[in-house]
Amino acid sequence: MGASRRSLLLGAAGAGLALPFAARAQSYRPEYKLSVVGNRPIPFADGAFRWAELVTERSGGRINVKVYPGSQLVGGDQTRELVAMRQGVIDFAVFSTINIAPQVREVGLFQLPFLMPSHRAFDALIRGDVGRDIFGVMERRDVVPLAWGENGFREISNSKRAIRTPDDLRGLKIRFAAGAIFTDIYNALGANPVQMSFADLQPALSTGAVDGQENPINLFLAFRMDTLAQKHLTVWNYVNDPLIFALSKSVWNSFTPADQQLVRECAEQAGRDEIALTRRGLGGEGTDDSAMVELRNRGVEVTVLSAAEKRAFAEKTKPVYDKWAATVGPDLVRKAETAIRAVAS
CATH class of the missing domain: 3.40.190.170 (Bacterial extracellular solute-binding protein, family 7)
Known part of the structure; x- marks a missing residue:
């Protein structure tokens, strides 16, 4: 085989190997929409902005997340955010468990009156088996929950x-x-x-x-x-009203494993920061x-x-x-x- 033909074949093979990676990189959207109730300066909304900023920054802009505050993607009706995520209107969200309880009966646990007497009790639920069980319920609804936040005692x-x-x-x-x-x-x-x-x-x-x-x-x-x-x-x-940092399963599955880990770590950090902000001054x-x-x-x-x-x-x-x-x-x-x-x- 001549050198020129061998070079052409190797070049074609190399291009073929590169195509799946190029296609995967190109599949990322120019923008991912994150929905949240309210706006800064309330901690609830601040947690959403913090998550978006961390993901965008740490991914070098490859995953560009934009926050749409005031539940504007669902006309201000925060009770429709979960449905809108499953329909593909929303990519990321910081959900209030109160707002999604009509669709996910298990998160109604947190609305049982006088169940949680303190933040210690609240933490015992979200950080233990109860929190893991509820995340499992969310995953069966085409939503990937990544971290907990806290709207606060009402x-x-x-x-x-x-x-x-x-x-x-x-x-x-x-x-x-x-x-x-x-x-x-x-x-x-x-x-x-x-x-x-x-x-x-x-x-x-x-x-x-x-x-x-x-x-x-x-x-x-x-x-x-x-x-x-x-x-x-x-x-x-x-x-008390826990928050759930989540994204749609289809969006999650479109990310590489490394980017999935990045998005998860950013959610966990944003959740920790948001909880601290919620409890400040009480x-x-x-x-x-x-x-x-x-x-x-x-x-x-x-x-x-x-x-x-x-x-x-x-x-x-x-x-x-x-x-x-x-x-x-x-x-x-x-x-x-x-x-x-x-x-x-």
């Missing part, structure tokens, strides 16, 4: 009066984000629950269409709800109390319930807990209760 505020007993809630119109369990909780406490997107909440508070709302303190402060007639806030820690468990001080400096009357006062609310909502535990799954609920007892002892 406290209740209103424009009418301090809330210290269940009777204080009677007749108040309280906004909640999503999930029929919240209708049951507030009906059990004698309030009038109103489901409403976050985008509609601020105008509803300013006009008095609703009397109050329940959200983490960091969000209350960031959106200056004290200027929307929310002058009374009760710290009752009735539920006092106790190793943090300062700057957020509580800020509330009072803004003229908000802050009522912190004792353990005995919380029990009164827990007793009123026990039928709701039992009803929804059956929906979530008795085995998963028992596993969660056991994990919480272990860290409480």
